[in-house]
Amino acid sequence: MTINHHLDEATLFSYVAGALAQGPALVVASHLAMCGICRRRCRELEAIGGALLENISLAAVSDNTLASVLDRLDQDVIPEAAARPAPVANSGIPAPLASYVGDSLEDLSWKKLVPGVWVHDLPSQGKGITRLLRVAPGKAALPHSHRGSELTLLLRGSYSDEVGRFSTGDVADLDDQITHQPLVDSDHDCICLIATEYPLRYTTLFGKITQPLFGF
Amino acid sequence: MQDQPPGDEALSVVALRAEKTSETPAKDWSAMLAELAISRDRQLFVRLFRHFSPRIKGYIMKLGLTEATAEELTQEAMLSVWRKTHLYDPGKAAASTWIYTLARNLSIDWMRKQKYPEYDLDSWHEEAGEPAVLELAEQAVMSDQVAMAIRQLPDNQAQVIIMSFYEGRSHSEIADRLSIPLGSVKSRIRLASEKLKQALRGNHDH
Ligand SMILES: [Zn+2]
Numbered sequence: 001m002t003i004n005h006h007l008d009e010a011t012l013f014s015y016v017a018g019a020l021a022q023g024p025a026l027v028v029a030s031h032l033a034m035c036g037i038c039r040r041r042c043r044e045l046e047a048i049g050g051a052l053l054e055n056i057s058l059a060a061v062s063d064n065t066l067a068s069v070l071d072r073l074d075q076d077v078i079p080e081a082a083a084r085p086a087p088v089a090n091s092g093i094p095a096p097l098a099s100y101v102g103d104s105l106e107d108l109s110w111k112k113l114v115p116g117v118w119v120h121d122l123p124s125q126g127k128g129i130t131r132l133l134r135v136a137p138g139k140a141a142l143p144h145s146h147r148g149s150e151l152t153l154l155l156r157g158s159y160s161d162e163v164g165r166f167s168t169g170d171v172a173d174l175d176d177q178i179t180h181q182p183l184v185d186s187d188h189d190c191i192c193l194i195a196t197e198y199p200l201r202y203t204t205l206f207g208k209i210t211q212p213l214f215g216f
Numbered sequence: 217m218q219d220q221p222p223g224d225e226a227l228s229v230v231a232l233r234a235e236k237t238s239e240t241p242a243k244d245w246s247a248m249l250a251e252l253a254i255s256r257d258r259q260l261f262v263r264l265f266r267h268f269s270p271r272i273k274g275y276i277m278k279l280g281l282t283e284a285t286a287e288e289l290t291q292e293a294m295l296s297v298w299r300k301t302h303l304y305d306p307g308k309a310a311a312s313t314w315i316y317t318l319a320r321n322l323s324i325d326w327m328r329k330q331k332y333p334e335y336d337l338d339s340w341h342e343e344a345g346e347p348a349v350l351e352l353a354e355q356a357v358m359s360d361q362v363a364m365a366i367r368q369l370p371d372n373q374a375q376v377i378i379m380s381f382y383e384g385r386s387h388s389e390i391a392d393r394l395s396i397p398l399g400s401v402k403s404r405i406r407l408a409s410e411k412l413k414q415a416l417r418g419n420h421d422h
Pocket residue numbers: 003005006007031035036037038039
């Protein structure tokens with residue numbers, strides 16, 4: 001798997017800072033499971049986090065607190081090391097996503113939006129959406145722009161848009177300046193994980209009409 | 217979220233210590249943490265507790281949680297340190313880095329009542345082929361250099377770093393609070409991140 005499109009530095013920084021909303025953090029963690037390059041960048045930022053922790057202003061912790069923690073050490077059983085899932089399962093599902101969808105993309109309940117376009121919504125907090133989008137070959141997603149960011153991770157298949165060509169493992173990390181219309185150019189369905197901070201804004205009349213229906 | 221982050225602390229830039237408060241270099245903390253996994257020595261744990269718990273609590277309070285919550289989460293974090301030391305690999309990260317990610321995840325999980333998506337916090341062992349980000353011996357020096365680098369950032373970059381790291385604010389939240397475009401928030405973070413990474417790598421010419 002050759003990955004050509006990586007996470008924006010600002011996105012990765014906020015992930016490490018714990019400042020990303022749940023949906024975008026899920027996309028980032030899923031890309032990290034697939035991408036050694038970004039994992040290494042992430043470790044470096046975590047080391048900055050460690051340095052900041054080392055240099056933070058201290059808040060007093062009393063000896064009583066220490067004593068009660070020490071008491072609890074005795075009761076504590078160290079759990080057996082659990083068998084660790086592979087970062088990316090054979091099904092192509094990265095481990096962080098597997099805890100949301102299980103081990104099969106086929107068996108999910110896909111909701112048809114328009115012919116050739118299906119979605120499966122994931123629970124997410126906040127105003128944005130987090131969902132899997134499945135688009136048949138030759139079909140295009142509706143053209144749209146964003147308020148806030150949109151993060152898309154390609155799990156299967158490929159598409160092209162105004163930004164470039166995206167295939168498995170690639171992440172499209174778009175800010176609010178971009179209007180785009182992804183067109184699927186793989187010979188099988190393209191499946192991607194998408195998280196937005198805010199609802200999408202469609203730029204065509206059809207999109208505007210269908211928007212309330214589809215709950216984007 | 218129960219506890220809202222406090223007001224605009226962001227401009228009171230860094231509450232970083234002015235002088236060294238600890239005589240133990242970072243690499244020793246890392247060695248001690250690794251040693252704890254093997255010896256299960258409570259005295260060693262006490263030393264780690266005395267060093268890290270006030271930092272963890274300080275970090276959690278900066279995220280905007282109440283002192284009582286911070287106290288509780290600090291206890292949980294230190295218990296996790298005790299439980300999970302066998303997963304810590306000093307060849308991969310400094311103790312402070314490992315403990316930072318533990319404390320961050322615990323705090324976010326508590327605030328959101330939902331697990332922060334992790335990529336492999338517990339499986340650092342697995343990528344034996346990947347070189348450490350830094351040699352252990354370098355880590356002590358580096359954390360001071362990163363602190364220094366933050367102090368040297370232009371105010372508008374320091375501000376977004378503080379708002380991200382210490383207050384846990386999203387890009388759009390920062391954009392709203394500072395009344396600047398989202399793109400400016402991102403470009404400030406990118407610029408600052410590059411400088412901090414250079415400090416981490418020990419590159420002084422910036
Ligand atoms: Zn990447």
